[in-house]
Amino acid sequence: MLLFDYIEVKVITLYCPKCGAQLPDDAVFCMKCGARISSFPAAQVPSTPVIAPLEAKALRCPHCGAPITPKFGEMVISCEYCGTAVILGNDGWKSINKQTMLPLKLAEQDKVSAEIRSLMDRGLLHRHLYEDSKLEELNLSYVPYWIVSVSARTSIVASDVAVQVGEIATTAALFGVMGSAMSSRRRGVGIAGPLLAGAMLGTMIGPGQAGAQRAYQMNNNYNLAIVALKAFNEYQPKSYQFNLHERMLFDVSKIPKGIKILNGDVGEEVAKYQAKAIAEQLQSEKAHAQYHMIQQLHTDVDITETELLYAPIWFAQYDHKGKKIILVIDGNSGGIINSIGL
Numbered sequence: 001m002l003l004f005d006y007i008e009v010k011v012i013t014l015y016c017p018k019c020g021a022q023l024p025d026d027a028v029f030c031m032k033c034g035a036r037i038s039s040f041p042a043a044q045v046p047s048t049p050v051i052a053p054l055e056a057k058a059l060r061c062p063h064c065g066a067p068i069t070p071k072f073g074e075m076v077i078s079c080e081y082c083g084t085a086v087i088l089g090n091d092g093w094k095s096i097n098k099q100t101m102l103p104l105k106l107a108e109q110d111k112v113s114a115e116i117r118s119l120m121d122r123g124l125l126h127r128h129l130y131e132d133s134k135l136e137e138l139n140l141s142y143v144p145y146w147i148v149s150v151s152a153r154t155s156i157v158a159s160d161v162a163v164q165v166g167e168i169a170t171t172a173a174l175f176g177v178m179g180s181a182m183s184s185r186r187r188g189v190g191i192a193g194p195l196l197a198g199a200m201l202g203t204m205i206g207p208g209q210a211g212a213q214r215a216y217q218m219n220n221n222y223n224l225a226i227v228a229l230k231a232f233n234e235y236q237p238k239s240y241q242f243n244l245h246e247r248m249l250f251d252v253s254k255i256p257k258g259i260k261i262l263n264g265d266v267g268e269e270v271a272k273y274q275a276k277a278i279a280e281q282l283q284s285e286k287a288h289a290q291y292h293m294i295q296q297l298h299t300d301v302d303i304t305e306t307e308l309l310y311a312p313i314w315f316a317q318y319d320h321k322g323k324k325i326i327l328v329i330d331g332n333s334g335g336i337i338n339s340i341g342l
Contacts, residue, residue: 016065076144076228076264076308082252100247101142102332104256104312109138112314115334116327120318120342133318133325140331141260143313144228146271147244149221149305154283156216159293213295218287224278226271228264228308235328235338236274239282242311243333250310261310268306276301313337 016030029036061068066081078084084099106112120130223244227236248254255261283299312331317324318341325341 076266078144078252078261078263078310084250099250099308099310101250101254101310102242102247102312103254104140104259104331106312106314106329106331106334107140107256111334112138112316112329115329116316119327119336119339120325129320133320135316136319137315137317139260140312140314141262142255142310143232143262144264145242145309145311146226146228146266146268146275147242147307147309148224148226148271148275148303150224150275150279151302151304152220152222152279152283152299154218154287154297154299156218156287156291156294157213157296158216158287158291159295160212160214216291218283218290220283220286222275222279222282224275225309225311226266226274226278228266228271229262230265234340235326237337238278240330240335240337242309242330244309246332247309259312272303272306275303 016033016035060066061079061082061084064079064082064084066079068077068079106115117130120133121128222239223241225237225240225242227233252261279301280299284297287294287297314327314329314331316327316329318327319325320341323341326339327336327342328338329335330337
């Protein structure tokens, strides 16, 4: 089974945003400090971090004052009351400056099953795979991802294929003429000339012969999604792109009741390190697909921006004759983020 910690989206008691005292849901003034509740805008967030002492086991949300009790190992926590995400960094607890979400569009299980069936039965090798598989788990959660904006510049030294092919063709033509001339000198030994020319040609263009080299530059920008839960590392997307143009500021009221919001245990610095490694790998793959016989390759990666994105994710697990098939589906676009066992 897919195991993870979660919190349920639910309505809880109102807390004073000034002193944190618990209040009735319809309170206008705080009964403890007298502060007027309506005078605190919903978007008001302290500009300075809320520092947590080492022995602290529970904190208050820096936005609304509601209590936050993280589970062991969690670093990215979503407040159950107002939805504000807080992160535990080297300087304590603080609000995340940029926290967004994607709207849920693929909400019905029937539509999800149709998408899964189309994927599993694609191609002759997978005929009837869906019918022959047993659904073991299908659930929907809002999963935190670090969206890391990366600028990658790769310097490449590779063989110039056009120049090398031209040199080989010229050399082949030259030795072809030589072979013909040598074979016509003596009757009965006509094969010696072409064999000798072929041997000489093979020596000239053999594996040890370096072709012409050129320097190239390849620049690309990426918005890499780094899953913020260690338990989901095996589902880490490589180059999947969320529909970021549809994202909005995080609003817990826009998440249907009963859908789980997962807390993360992967910090921002770790996410940046992972994004850098993925960007270097993507650049290397693109370079080897585009250029011939690469001699040198070096990539510089700059992290330009990070944000925390909550995305609706469907997790589906099937059993096919004892073999597990796991699919991770984007609940916003319906795209397949990852698949295991197909």
